[in-house]
Amino acid sequence: RRDTLENTVQGLRRSLQSAEEQDAQLQEARATQRTNVGQMDDQVYALMDQVHQAQSKLCRQEQKAVDKDRKVGPLGRRLQLLQEGLEREVNARLSAEQEARSSKQATALVARKNARLEDALRLAQSTQQKSERRLQDLVDKANSLEIKNEFMKTLIDGNEDDKGALRYEMRRLHNRIQEET
Secondary structure (H helix, E strand, O other): OHHHHHHHHHHHHHHHHHHHHHHHHHHHHHHHHHHOHHHHHHHHHHHHHHHHHHHHHHHHHHHHHHHHHHHHHHHHHHHHHHHHHHHHHHHOOOOHHHHHHHHHHHHHHHHHHHHHHHHHHHHHHHHHHHHHHHHHHHHHHHHHHHHHHHHHHHHHHHHHHHHHHHHHHHHHHHHHHHHHO
16 A cells, blocks of 8 residues: 555656646746747647646546555455454453554554645646646737737738828829929
8 A cells, every 4th residue: 555655656746747847848938939929839739738648647647546546445444354353352462552553653654645645636736727827828828919910910911002002192293293394
């Protein structure tokens, strides 16, 4: 059971590290976005893929933990029955009190480790949520920049039309001046 808990701790640490790495990548993507708007779409999609992969990995790890808990459940019940039988025998002996104390200490240690694992899981989930929010902010900003870019294109097109009209008017006035002189 200790190995299971240690494996779960390692898995959660990997998830946390992965989430931190993703957070660093998001920050790099934001800096790149400021300098090169044209590459933003590719970066956003890459980050979305990474977040999706991290979520998939986390779901698989959670499912593995659930499967392991299901396997440990019957063993835990069997362990409980054996401990009860042992306690009945040990109560007859004076040395049984020491074994019962050590069993309680082991249970408390497992409970503390379990609490630490739950804290690590909450931290990993919090980090994941922050990463998702940052990703959404980047997507929103990309959409805003695309809209602004389209607006600027229409302004440029309008300016081109105005230039053409002014050139036409200048030619017409030039021709009129030449005709009058």
